[in-house]
Every structure is written in structure tokens, then in C-alpha cells.
Amino acid sequence: MIYGRFGDIGELFFEIDLITAEGEAFQVDALLNTGFTTGWLAVNSQDIDGLGWLVIEPNRAMRTAQGQDVFDLYEGAVSLDEVEYR
Incomplete structure (x- = not known):
């Protein structure tokens, strides 16, 4: 089970590991x-x-809650509740 906490304005935070x-x-x-x-x-x-993550796609247009924005996509890994995701 993943545990988290609420921030000052009701946002939900939880811990993950970023893997270099x-x-x-x-x-x-x-x-x-x-x-x-x-x-x-x-x-x-x-x-x-x-983190030393490598760019796999620069300047990708994506829709966010704030509207359209541009992001660089990186290859990396995270660990959540002791399970690693790539």
C-alpha cells in the first residue's frame, strides 16, 4: 500500500525514488x-x-490542465512502493 499526505491546499503527496x-x-x-x-x-x-537521464524526445507538445505546453521526454526509472518502473 502507498501512503501519502495532504498539502496545504489539498494536494496529495507521496514518496518515490528517482533512480540515476x-x-x-x-x-x-x-x-x-x-x-x-x-x-x-x-x-x-x-x-x-x-539524474543523468537521457533525452528520448525533445520539445513534445502535450496538453495539461493549464493548456498546451512543450516538454522534453527522458528515459529514466522510478521506484514506487519498492517496485521499479522504467
């Missing part, structure tokens, strides 16, 4: 956001640099 290209895990709080229904995880660009 070298296999090192960093625990971070993730925000549940139903704006992406295709399985994407939004990560700040300064964090991507430290």
Missing part, C-alpha cells in the same frame, strides 16, 4: 496530478541533470 543512470536512488515527494493520463512524471530540469 548509475542506479543510485534518491527519495523525493511526488505530487499526484491527474493532468497526465499517459504515464508521464514531471520532474524539474535541474533535477534531471543530476
Whole structure:
């Protein structure tokens, strides 16, 4: 079971591990956001640099709750409730 907590304005946070290209895990709080229904995880660009993830598709247009925006897609791994996803 995954446990989380509510933030100040009702947002739901839960812990995941971001896994670097070298296999090192960093625990971070993730925000549940139903704006992406295709399985994407939004990560700040300064964090991507430290993870060593490789760009697989630059400048992809995607619809968000705020409207259309452009994102770079990276290949990476996360661990959620001790299960690794790539």
C-alpha cells in the first residue's frame, strides 16, 4: 500500500525514488496530478541533470490542465512502493 499526505491546499503527496543512470536512488515527494493520463512524471530540469537521464524526445507538445505546453521526454526509472518502473 502507498501512503501519502495532504498539502496545504489539498494536494496529495507521496514518496518515490528517482533512480540515476548509475542506479543510485534518491527519495523525493511526488505530487499526484491527474493532468497526465499517459504515464508521464514531471520532474524539474535541474533535477534531471543530476539524474543523468537521457533525452528520448525533445520539445513534445502535450496538453495539461493549464493548456498546451512543450516538454522534453527522458528515459529514466522510478521506484514506487519498492517496485521499479522504467
